[in-house]
Each structure stands twice: as structure tokens, then as C-alpha cells.
Amino acid sequence: METGPTGGALGGDDLSPSSPAAVISRWTFEVSRRYQHLLDKTVPHVLNRWIGCLAVVLIYAVRVYFVQGFYIVTYGLGIYLLNLLMGFLSPQVDPEMEDGPSLPVSGSDEFRPFVRRLPNSNSGSLSSLYSITKAFCIAFVMTFFSVFDVPVFWPILLFYWIMLFILTMRKQILHMIKYKYVPFSFGKQRYDSKKASPTENTNLPRD
Numbered sequence: 001m002e003t004g005p006t007g008g009a010l011g012g013d014d015l016s017p018s019s020p021a022a023v024i025s026r027w028t029f030e031v032s033r034r035y036q037h038l039l040d041k042t043v044p045h046v047l048n049r050w051i052g053c054l055a056v057v058l059i060y061a062v063r064v065y066f067v068q069g070f071y072i073v074t075y076g077l078g079i080y081l082l083n084l085l086m087g088f089l090s091p092q093v094d095p096e097m098e099d100g101p102s103l104p105v106s107g108s109d110e111f112r113p114f115v116r117r118l119p120n121s122n123s124g125s126l127s128s129l130y131s132i133t134k135a136f137c138i139a140f141v142m143t144f145f146s147v148f149d150v151p152v153f154w155p156i157l158l159f160y161w162i163m164l165f166i167l168t169m170r171k172q173i174l175h176m177i178k179y180k181y182v183p184f185s186f187g188k189q190r191y192d193s194k195k196a197s198p199t200e201n202t203n204l205p206r207d
Helices: 006-014 020-041 046-067 071-089 124-142 154-179 198-202
Strands: none
Touching (some): 071 154
């Protein structure tokens, strides 16, 4: 009597290189790799990235203006942009969640560079710029589907967003004042190469 796991043969066929799942996986990986390669090539062209982002924002604004709708999509987009702004202004490690402060709180403390709370590995501005562009592209595509055109009185949404922006920024500014940090390049400690350190002065030969 012959015995053999017929189900195992089927499972092996599913994992073969010619199976549909393997083909789709390889195709997805190749597309993702090429897309990431194109993104990496645009990193040095900061001005072009800003121009492209502003062009996408303008196209979306013109689209919403002419269709006179999709305000709920715009409101959701505004909430997402506000969240990106908070990630741009916030440190990666919140001092309130740690045993000790991770940011210098006085002039005598050791200098630590400001690390933003952003998910991407690119620099803060480029990461936020890419996320903004992608968000506007998704919102632009959504304006072609009537299911997202929810009737709403847009001044109320605008008022809600402004109030949310004010309250969120107030909390963030108070947090910055409490832990004495500035999430920008200015105001950081600079080292003057012409100024000798105390250890260098003590090692100078005396007459």
C-alpha cells in the first residue's frame, strides 16, 4: 500500500518560484526597490523637491476649489499635516517619559543634538516633505470618488482645525519652554576652532 502526503506536494507547489504568490512577491519587491532608488536620487535636489511639493499642493487646492466639495477630506488632510508638524517639533525621546532629562536644561549641561520624532530615516525636513507630498497625492485621488464627498458646513471644520492647532501649539511651546530646547538649527551650541580649550592651555610650554 502506497502512502504519501498529497497535501505536502501541494504545499511545495505553492512555494515554488513559479507560483503566483512568489511572482507577485518578486514583482512587488522590484517595484519597491526601484521606487526607493528614485527617491534616493532626488535627495540632493532639495529645491526641486520643494517645487514639486508646492505644485502638488496647488493642484489639490485648485481641484477642491472648482468641485466645491470634499471638505471632510481636506479636514483629515489638515489633521495629518498638524500631526507631521508635531513630529517635526518634538524630540524623539520625550523627557517626561524618561527617568532623567534627555535634553540639556542649562548651559553647563552636555550638548546633545536635537533628534526629531519622525518615522523615516531621512533628515527631518525631507522626511516631512515626502510625507506631505504623498498625503496630498492620496487626497487628490480621493476627490474623484463621490463616496468621500460628505456634505458638511466647511466653516465649522475650519474653526475646529484652528482651535486644535492653537491648543496643540500651545502645549508644544510650553513643553519647549519647560525643557529649554529649540527644534531648529539656530540657537544650538557651536564650537569655535580658534578658541582653545582649557586642557590645551594647560599643556602649553611655559617660559
